[in-house]
Amino acid sequence: MAFENLSERLQATISKIRGKGKVSESDVKEMMREIRLALLEADVNFKVVKEFVKKISERAVGVEVMKSLTPAQQIVKIVNEELVELLGGQTEEVLKNKKINTVMMVGLQGAGKTTTAGKLALKVKKNNKKRPLLIAADIYRPAAVKQLQTLGKQVDIPVFYVDKPPLEIVKEGLKYAEDNNLNYIIIDTAGRLHIDELLMNELREIKEDVNPDEILLVVDSMIGQESVNIAKSFNEELEISGIVLTKLDGDTRGGAALSIKSIINKPIKLVGMGEKMNDLEDFHPERMASRILGMGDVLTLIEKAQSSIDENEAKKMQEKMLNQTFTFEDFLAQLNQIKKLGSIKDILGMLPGMGKLKGLDMSKIDEKQFTYIEAIIQSMTVEERQNPDIINVPRRNRIAKGSGRPISEVHKLIKQFDEMRKMMKQFGGLMNNKNKRKGLGKFFGGSLPF
Template sequence: MAFEGLTERLQSALSGLRRKGKVTDADLRDTMREIRMALLEADVDYTVVKKFVREVREKAAGQKVLEGLNPEQQIVKIVNEELTMMMGDEAVPLNQSKKIPTIIMMVGLQGAGKTTTAGKLALKLKQEQNARPLMIAADIYRPAAIDQLETLGQQIDVPVFAMGTDVDPREIVQKGLAKADELKADYVFIDAAGRLQIDEALMQELADIKKIAAPDEILLVVDAMTGQNATETAQGFNDRLGITGVVLTKLDGDTRGGAALSIREVTQKPIKFVGQGEKMTDLDVFYPERMASRILGMGDLMTLIEKAQKDVDEKKAAEQAEKMRQNTFDFNDFIDQMDQVQNMGPMEDLLKMIPGVANNPALQNIQMDDKQMDHMRAIVLSMTPAEREDPDLINPSRRRRLAAGAGRPIVEVNRMIKQFNQMKSMMSKVMNGNTGQMEQMMSALQGQGGMPNGMPGMPGMPKSGGNIGNKVQQMAMKRMARQIQKNKKKRRK
């Protein structure tokens, strides 16, 4: 996952302040030196790092911060704010045309994920705005580029205009725009050609297409794994075409994350979307504030809430909540809950969105293996319908049968059933307001290595009392509460 190395280094640098009773100017200098090295190792542009460190030092220096209450938390807050500003301060929406269609030109080097991103964005607009997009296949050079776009179009049920590889891309775009008018499409995506590197022929072709199409949006698709090269690529395209925004892809890959921290500052153009997965739905709006919180290990509650709202069946979730309250939650509900959680993405990524998990030493190395989920599913599917509805029926002889049916050791069956019963009891107390006993049970589960090792229900929530990010977490919790209230008001209306 992107930023893991950077998060660890920043946490190490900032935690040094917490161990001191009083923060001096010398302590601040040492911390800023470590932060500078962490950013450089993450492949952040040198000039960007230099400016960032200067801004943080200027805001953090002085007696007001260093001699105030909790100076380390104030410094963390300043670092968080500067990270956010570096990446753009706030989310920037797509440019909209005053008359339909809105034309979006997708540009970038080969291999960055430009064609796939065009399909993901078309699907996102279709699902969220009930839009009628059209995609134009204007990349006649890359082998199978047109076939790829047509396949994506069929997959997401979006029309694709193509004229093959023997027609000039400029003519394809002209006729594609005429087709968009005919279909009354409200969004047009031009999948323009890419190259292995920027060259004059490519840039001239793109400049000609820009002149023909007069796009409302020129989105540069950049592979986040290319590090410093991503910044250079963005600068090159921006100088020649005047891009309007950036989409970062492969942010879930083995990347140091420097591109996300550099591109906005270097080009002065916003990152609008990020791709973090292979599914066609794996494209998210880029929120600088949320990304900064994640980089500092403070979680990302708002994104977690949005994922839950999008991927979880509200009616089914309400039924399960009522069953938890009445303590009648069974293994059928357990399987349904597991499916819904898995739809939201990898469990370790979801856990890191919870404030306190990413910077909690006991939980930093959580590995949620998909095979563990499969093993639990196999055990449950080996149960009879009666056993799934009434777990109390599962006596020792039945457990041996389940182990044989699932091909798992008996100790694994015993552990899963024990964890299930503990989770069921804990959630019943939560739903009925007994949070004191809930915290005791969570501590017990963590001590046993229980739920964090694979239980899909509610992973143990760490306490964050001594956490260096307390203030940032409180801000996140307040934002979450405000958002929940807004959602409630919308539903009432």
């Protein structure tokens, strides 16, 4: 999970002062020492850490904290505000208010540039109703053009390529976009294993001729501080407009994301949070800071749900729950819907306060359990899935053998499913009783529209 180590350290440090009625200067010093260590361990640039800690220290021992009725909360607020600022301050979008948008993707080989180009095309098509075109201008890496064509086919987006030099490909691609009324052009340029003059000359040539609205540098967040050096080199040569950090979901430290904005003064615009084609998100500094400090990120979770879950299917499922006609087939469909949102760890990390729940150890959450549940349900016959009451002991033994899971897991799943259906029955009774509905509405603080 992104920033996992840093998040744990910062949350532990903050929890030490939360319960204090008064916060002394020595408390602040101790806290700053812990924050400094946490950031350095997260591979954040030393100069960035020094400046960040200095800003918090100055504000934390100032009048706004010492005269506050809740000094600990004020310090948490200050840490959050400075963290947001460090991450970029505000969300920077990759859409300009223009009839046609042109985006040039640059970066080294292996950073995920071609895949990101495909993900971005899908994102603007789905979320912004744009008509994208992918231009394959990487003629050097073996199979780069083929890879982009495969991605384009996968997400139903046209890919332009002709057997010519890169600049000619781009020029003809722009003409093709104009002729076919395509309004979001993404140019996948060549990468190298390292920065060289030949690469930069070619990129400068395309930039000068095309004058793109965006030059996005794709950087692998897993390489840590080296990503900052790469960003500096590309920015000096091309004056990039923003950064895309890939593989952020696999970077438990997060040093690149916390260093890059301060050092080159260019915003992180997008982040890759998984391998699927829809795993590209706008980078929201305030949401990421909130997630790091354990305050959750409900807005991103809602956006993920809206884009991944079919509203009509969700309504049908709700009806089945209330009418007590919910089956194992419905349960399996629901599991598949949840999987579209990402890993369970990430989903729980977006819920405020989950990290503080007693007995919940996020590191011990086993994602494989969901695969085991799927295997058990898929080993049932259609009749058994639709009518779980008929699953007797011999049937359970057959299901256990078919799924390759212990009989105890089959017993446990069926028991949990029965308990869930009983709860739904009780809830359904409440929903069908007007007086009880009113009581339920009051129980939830009047927030339900009864």
